[in-house]
Amino acid sequence: MTEHNTAQNPESARTAPVELTKRTDETIIKVADMHKWYGTFHVLKGLNLDVKEGERIVICGPSGSGKSTFIRCINRLEEHQRGQIIVDGVEITDDVKQIDTVRKEVGMVFQHFNLFPHLTVLENCCLAPLWVRKVPKREALATAMEYLDRVKIPEQADKYPGQLSGGQQQRVAIARALCMKPKIMLFDEPTSALDPEMIKEVLDVMIELAGSGMTMICVTHEMGFAKTVADRVIFMDQGEIVEVAPPEEFFSNPKEARTQQFLNQILQH
Amino acid sequence: MSLPSELPPRQDIGVIGWVRKNLFSTWYNIVLTLVAAYLVITSAGPLLNWVILEATFTGESASDCSGEGACWLFIGQRLNFFIYGFYPDALQWRVDIMFGLLAVAFVPQFIERFPRRKWFGIFGLTGLPLIGYILIPGGWFGLEEVQSSRWGGLMLTLILAYVGILAALPIGTILALGRRSDMPIIRGMCVVFIEVWRAVPLITVLFMASVMLPLFLPDGVNFEKLMRALIGITLWQSAYMAEVVRGGLQAIPKGQYEAASALGLGYWRKTGLVVLPQALTLVIPGIVNTFISLFKDTTLVLIIGLFDILGAVQSTITDPAWRNVTTEGYVFVAFCFWIFCFGMSRYSQNLERKLDTGHKS
Numbered sequence: 212m213t214e215h216n217t218a219q220n221p222e223s224a225r226t227a228p229v230e231l232t233k234r235t236d237e238t239i240i241k242v243a244d245m246h247k248w249y250g251t252f253h254v255l256k257g258l259n260l261d262v263k264e265g266e267r268i269v270i271c272g273p274s275g276s277g278k279s280t281f282i283r284c285i286n287r288l289e290e291h292q293r294g295q296i297i298v299d300g301v302e303i304t305d306d307v308k309q310i311d312t313v314r315k316e317v318g319m320v321f322q323h324f325n326l327f328p329h330l331t332v333l334e335n336c337c338l339a340p341l342w343v344r345k346v347p348k349r350e351a352l353a354t355a356m357e358y359l360d361r362v363k364i365p366e367q368a369d370k371y372p373g374q375l376s377g378g379q380q381q382r383v384a385i386a387r388a389l390c391m392k393p394k395i396m397l398f399d400e401p402t403s404a405l406d407p408e409m410i411k412e413v414l415d416v417m418i419e420l421a422g423s424g425m426t427m428i429c430v431t432h433e434m435g436f437a438k439t440v441a442d443r444v445i446f447m448d449q450g451e452i453v454e455v456a457p458p459e460e461f462f463s464n465p466k467e468a469r470t471q472q473f474l475n476q477i478l479q480h
Numbered sequence: 481m482s483l484p485s486e487l488p489p490r491q492d493i494g495v496i497g498w499v500r501k502n503l504f505s506t507w508y509n510i511v512l513t514l515v516a517a518y519l520v521i522t523s524a525g526p527l528l529n530w531v532i533l534e535a536t537f538t539g540e541s542a543s544d545c546s547g548e549g550a551c552w553l554f555i556g557q558r559l560n561f562f563i564y565g566f567y568p569d570a571l572q573w574r575v576d577i578m579f580g581l582l583a584v585a586f587v588p589q590f591i592e593r594f595p596r597r598k599w600f601g602i603f604g605l606t607g608l609p610l611i612g613y614i615l616i617p618g619g620w621f622g623l624e625e626v627q628s629s630r631w632g633g634l635m636l637t638l639i640l641a642y643v644g645i646l647a648a649l650p651i652g653t654i655l656a657l658g659r660r661s662d663m664p665i666i667r668g669m670c671v672v673f674i675e676v677w678r679a680v681p682l683i684t685v686l687f688m689a690s691v692m693l694p695l696f697l698p699d700g701v702n703f704e705k706l707m708r709a710l711i712g713i714t715l716w717q718s719a720y721m722a723e724v725v726r727g728g729l730q731a732i733p734k735g736q737y738e739a740a741s742a743l744g745l746g747y748w749r750k751t752g753l754v755v756l757p758q759a760l761t762l763v764i765p766g767i768v769n770t771f772i773s774l775f776k777d778t779t780l781v782l783i784i785g786l787f788d789i790l791g792a793v794q795s796t797i798t799d800p801a802w803r804n805v806t807t808e809g810y811v812f813v814a815f816c817f818w819i820f821c822f823g824m825s826r827y828s829q830n831l832e833r834k835l836d837t838g839h840k841s
């Protein structure tokens with residue numbers, strides 16, 4: 212059985228402090244001196260990061276700091292030009308086979324959901340397991356229903372994405388990524404495009420997922436989420452990692468001046 | 481407390497509301513309505529007289545057409561030629577079977593609740609052309625051969641349009657994908673192909689195919705004239721189709737490609753499962769527009785000596801045995817074209833409605 216099935220029941224995940232159900236000291240993502248340029252613009256300047264299996268990392272920082280670009284490099288939606296990224300033992304290079312291997316193990320959730328509008332919710336969830344993992348149809352359907360249940364919208368399975376609210380669409384997008392049974396989940400500002408009353412339903416799902424021991428890297432402005440869930444918070448500015456710290460330390464006692472300034476700005480309101 | 485819902489004001493609803501709002505809302509709308517009504521009433525009577533009331537439908541020869549109305553007798557007498565061209569009478573059952581299969585494949589597409597109509601459509605796109613390829617020219621399985629020079633009329637028009645439409649969509653789609661490819665050589669080849677073929681009038685293509693191509697082919701290699709025309713029409717049409725499809729491809733948001741990539745779908749699966757279904761749905765109006773325009777463009781094969789339905793009618797109306805049946809001939813041709821083109825148009829609207837999943841991103 213995979214680690215997903217060791218999930219706690221959703222109620223306790225939301226109320227009780229998150230427990231670690233799985234934690235090994237194996238490094239699952241290794242980023243070493245990674246640089247990226249857009250044309251002549253130096254977006255990422257020598258990033259270094261080791262992520263352990265089961266670790267939950269929140270990346271924050273002002274807009275334009277390169278945080279989205281950074282996580283998009285991890286599944287090669289963006290190309291890096293120097294340095295090394297190793298995901299689950301596979302180095303990301305130009306080799307298409309290696310990229311495909313990595314993408315099978317890395318799920319991603321986007322700011323604008325990017326569900327496939329011509330397919331129903333259920334078909335969205337089954338597409339990749341059927342065509343990439345070659346799972347038998349019956350099994351793919353069962354898995355999809357299991358995850359739709361877990362994100363609490365099994366009743367919407369036969370609807371089209373266009374008929375759902377933003378919060379529901381984002382939960383479907385999470386279920387779609389989980390159906391591939393990835394080892395790592397990347398979240399690229401998953402709540403930024405949502406109306407305020409829908410943010411909570413998506414965060415609840417993410418908190419529950421964090422409780423199940425999934426390795427997560429999450430770019431977000433939701434500081435409450437960072438405080439509850441993250442093992443480490445990373446602050447990025449102008450293409451560099453400025454500070455990495457556990458949330459308690461990060462929020463109460465930031466070391467760098469730029470971090471302090473950023474926290475002052477976003478926590479004032 | 482919420483306010484109770486009220487009925488809308490009386491003058492906005494019902495027939496009287498509609499008439500008042502759309503026909504008599506302002507003084508110039510009143511004038512336009514009256515003028516239009518006058519034109520419709522004065523032209524409808526004579527038209528009805530010519531088409532039906534004073535027209536001749538039955539009889540033996542030209543002398544029976546004496547009335548003021550249309551001489552539909554002429555169409556009836558020559559119908560065989562208009563539909564089959566010079567195809568031998570005794571073998572016309574082969575063409576009739578094809579007409580029948582065409583109806584079997586496509587009539588269900590217009591009936592919403594027809595069971596398994598998808599399979600009828602798939603048959604129309606695969607089995608039907610295959611059967612036609614065996615049955616119409618003959619020469620196989622003991623079927624007597626009929627040279628393509630003897631084909632003509634509506635049957636020829638349908639063959640040209642059907643083959644053109646069927647081949648142009650996939651070739652055009654591949655060209656459109658090629659034009660958006662990251663690989664410079666493939667992209668370059670597609671751009672050159674599209675830009676060359678699209679910049680040439682169809683008449684030129686047909687003329688080159690029929691007159692000039694044989695000069696360049698090595699001795700002994702010879703395609704029939706019809707085959708050359710078909711290849712010319714298909715390639716020319718593919719270039720147009722490619723640009724229509726490219727319009728659809730460009731309308732797909734980048735996020736769709738990214739989501740598909742992030743799930744691990746490779747190029748072909750991403751294209752086939754995520755991008756093309758959406759892109760083609762978006763450009764259905766453009767695709768059908770191109771089909772309709774191709775259907776009518778097939779009449780140009782007249783200049784290389786093939787007798788499509790227009791050619792067949794045109795060559796008959798000059799027959800001295802019939803006095804002045806020009807109008808009847810052209811009206812008949814126009815009607816035939818209208819039936820098929822209107823059918824395609826309705827079907828595309830049908831399809832658009834069915835494929836609309838309410839998502840406008």
